[in-house]
Amino acid sequence: MSIQAKLTDAVKEAFKAQYDVRIENVEFQATRKEFDGDITIVVFAFLRHVKGNPIKIGEDLGTYLKENVSEVTDFNVVKGFLNLVISESHYLDTFNTINAIANYGTVTPDPDQKADMVEYSSPNTNKPLHLGHIRNNLLGYSVAEIMAASGKKVFKTQIINDRGIHICKSMLAWKLFGNGETPESTGLKGDKLVGNYYVAFDKAYKAEIKVLMEAGKTEDEAKKQAPLLLEAQAMLLKWEAGDEEVVTLWKTMNQWVYDGFEVTYKELGVDFDKNYYESETYLLGKDIVADGLKKGIFFKKEDNSVWIDLTADGLDEKIVLRGDGTAVYMTQDIGTAIERFKDFDLNELVYTVGNEQDYHFKVLFLILKKLGFEWSENMYHLSYGMVDLPSGKMKSREGTVVDADDLMIEMTNTARTISQDLGKLEGYSEEEKEALYKVIGLGALKYYILKVDPKRRIMFNPEESVDFNGNTGPFIQYTYARIQSILRKATFDYTATITGINLHAKEIHLIKELEQFPGVIQNAAANHSPALIANYTYDLVKAYNSFYQTVPILGCENLEEKIFRTQLSAKIAATIKSGFKLLGIAVPERM
RNA sequence: GGCCGCGUAGUUCAACUGGAUAGAAUAUCAGAUUUCGGCUCUGAGGGUUGGAGGUUCGAACCCUCUCGCGGUCACCA
Numbered sequence: 001m002s003i004q005a006k007l008t009d010a011v012k013e014a015f016k017a018q019y020d021v022r023i024e025n026v027e028f029q030a031t032r033k034e035f036d037g038d039i040t041i042v043v044f045a046f047l048r049h050v051k052g053n054p055i056k057i058g059e060d061l062g063t064y065l066k067e068n069v070s071e072v073t074d075f076n077v078v079k080g081f082l083n084l085v086i087s088e089s090h091y092l093d094t095f096n097t098i099n100a101i102a103n104y105g106t107v108t109p110d111p112d113q114k115a116d117m118v119e120y121s122s123p124n125t126n127k128p129l130h131l132g133h134i135r136n137n138l139l140g141y142s143v144a145e146i147m148a149a150s151g152k153k154v155f156k157t158q159i160i161n162d163r164g165i166h167i168c169k170s171m172l173a174w175k176l177f178g179n180g181e182t183p184e185s186t187g188l189k190g191d192k193l194v195g196n197y198y199v200a201f202d203k204a205y206k207a208e209i210k211v212l213m214e215a216g217k218t219e220d221e222a223k224k225q226a227p228l229l230l231e232a233q234a235m236l237l238k239w240e241a242g243d244e245e246v247v248t249l250w251k252t253m254n255q256w257v258y259d260g261f262e263v264t265y266k267e268l269g270v271d272f273d274k275n276y277y278e279s280e281t282y283l284l285g286k287d288i289v290a291d292g293l294k295k296g297i298f299f300k301k302e303d304n305s306v307w308i309d310l311t312a313d314g315l316d317e318k319i320v321l322r323g324d325g326t327a328v329y330m331t332q333d334i335g336t337a338i339e340r341f342k343d344f345d346l347n348e349l350v351y352t353v354g355n356e357q358d359y360h361f362k363v364l365f366l367i368l369k370k371l372g373f374e375w376s377e378n379m380y381h382l383s384y385g386m387v388d389l390p391s392g393k394m395k396s397r398e399g400t401v402v403d404a405d406d407l408m409i410e411m412t413n414t415a416r417t418i419s420q421d422l423g424k425l426e427g428y429s430e431e432e433k434e435a436l437y438k439v440i441g442l443g444a445l446k447y448y449i450l451k452v453d454p455k456r457r458i459m460f461n462p463e464e465s466v467d468f469n470g471n472t473g474p475f476i477q478y479t480y481a482r483i484q485s486i487l488r489k490a491t492f493d494y495t496a497t498i499t500g501i502n503l504h505a506k507e508i509h510l511i512k513e514l515e516q517f518p519g520v521i522q523n524a525a526a527n528h529s530p531a532l533i534a535n536y537t538y539d540l541v542k543a544y545n546s547f548y549q550t551v552p553i554l555g556c557e558n559l560e561e562k563i564f565r566t567q568l569s570a571k572i573a574a575t576i577k578s579g580f581k582l583l584g585i586a587v588p589e590r591m
Numbered sequence: 592g593g594c595c596g597c598g599u600a601g602u603u604c605a606a607c608u609g610g611a612u613a614g615a616a617u618a619u620c621a622g623a624u625u626u627c628g629g630c631u632c633u634g635a636g637g638g639u640u641g642g643a644g645g646u647u648c649g650a651a652c653c654c655u656c657u658c659g660c661g662g663u664c665a666c667c668a
Contacts, residue, residue: 356661358662
């Protein structure tokens with residue numbers, strides 16, 4: 001039983017005995033360092049139930065707790081805050097308990113529970129992944145890991161937008177200008193090759209528009225009448241009709257892209273349990289629309305298009321099916337959501353999608369609710385802000401995107417430069433060194449992106465790149481590596497359980513930090529926020545560095561204390577590693 | 592213009608979801624370490640939490656107004 005649970009019970013009893021009132025919950029916080037004590041109870045919160053002077057109530061409560069809870073050795077009241085001093089032996093006991101737990105902080109999922117699904121990445125197949133996708137991937141992957149660590153059964157998934165006019169544009173450009181090029185013949189990654197043709201299409205298309213406009217067409221007319229666009233549209237129709245030549249080309253070029261994406265995902269360290277393909281799901285949802293039409297949830301306009309009126313909910317009218325009977329984005333999302341809940345018996349469905357689609361998901365969830373699906377309450381849009389560059393927004397057509405593969409290489413290069421100056425890598429092979437540079441470079445990138453609250457925009461400056469000092473991934477990795485260095489030198493047996501020693505203030509502080517880890521994971525899962533894990537890990541590392549600087553570990557004279565400090569160091573390292581694993585960041589043994 | 596989100600030290604981020612004197616990092620300055628890795632540690636300066644009201648024991652957080660930035664209001668996804 002945790003100390004907080006114990007105190008909560010005692011507080012309830014105290015109020016029952018002294019005032020005959022029932023208290024539902026007790027508000028705790030860590031005592032601020034300028035006051036004496038370890039745990040603080042906020043007395044103000046009780047004023048709703050008990051009238052009186054908060055200082056008097058606090059003192060009565062403190063007296064009661066000191067008498068009835070063995071761990072409470074003393075207390076003081078400042079304004080409405082009751083500060084409790086907890087015995088040192090409690091912290092030593094706490095550490096011994098924590099130290100015995102193998103996967104401390106994580107909850108093993110019950111395999112029989114309903115599953116949660118996290119969708120992320122979901123790229124188009126006409127261009128390579130860029131910095132924006134990196135934020136998406138890191139967030140989605142990390143949130144899935146955190147949810148799993150909090151005890152949920154989680155599936156990671158992506159839906160690949162492999163169908164539509166965009167891929168036809170690349171296909172057409174390849175057919176016209178490609179001369180049979182392949183990833184093999186050019187040595188280019190498949191996604192890069194296809195992306196080049198998308199750009200080539202756009203260039204040729206723009207040239208056609210210019211010619212048409214010079215011939216007197218308006219811009220709108222020119223855009224709609226350009227022969228290349230008409231041809232791409234014709235290609236899409238052929239694809240939908242199952243034309244063999246078009247479908248074969250489509251399959252070939254998509255496969256190039258998938259192969260390319262696979263490389264990027266692997267480098268980035270993300271994966272998926274299941275892929276969905278839009279080409280297989282784009283017809284879903286039409287039945288539901290027909291159904292909703294019958295029920296009167298949707299209505300038809302003169303041109304046969306189907307809409308939903310959400311003005312009563314403060315939103316607009318939204319189209320759910322085109323006049324020609326074909327699906328729009330919303331139709332598909334309605335259909336796939338229903339299918340997923342059916343197929344997987346889902347509890348929660350998380351969509352990792354940028355905040356420019358906030359409105360779309362608001363509408364989607366509302367429509368599903370109106371259609372009577374109770375699980376629509378369990379859908380969550382993990383919305384995140386854009387990644388801006390100093391030059392402004394990233395725009396693929398203007399060539400201002402930061403390519404995902406290039407960025408990872410750049411980060412690795414920076415790590416290499418720094419490590420060659422400062423690293424302690426004697427005896428490492430070149431391969432081991434390269435692997436290490438990747439760990440550090442990617443650690444810097446991932447931490448930089450994940451430590452920020454998802455909702456906020458990120459300004460990414462590729463010139464300054466990413467810091468390696470201060471609140472950064474490498475700083476935390478360094479602390480881990482240094483602990484490993486100590487453990488390598490600790491040639492004595494440090495497995496014994498230590499009792500009865502006096503603890504240094506820094507040690508108590510570290511144990512308090514350790515104590516919080518399980519709660520932080522639960523909180524991060526509930527809030528879908530890797531930033532909470534990042535901040536926690538950083539606090540832990542800072543507390544450790546302060547400890548490290550203040551007290552000797554291996555040089556400690558007293559054998560029991562030396563053993564304890566070594567154990568404590570090992571557990572801190574293990575916790576850093578677990579925390580970073582939830583962020584998808586590896587930790588090095590040396591660096 | 593309607594709706595949504597965001598405004599916190601020079602800069603990058605926190606603040607346990609309404610709690611104590613708003614904390615870190617970075618940069619600047621001043622110190623520490625005969626020692627287990629000097630990518631470490633300790634300290635100083637730096638704030639009207641965009642602004643103005645309100646709610647209450649208590650507001651960066653909730654409400655109203657206002658200013659700034661971004662997104663969105665497509666039969667694209």
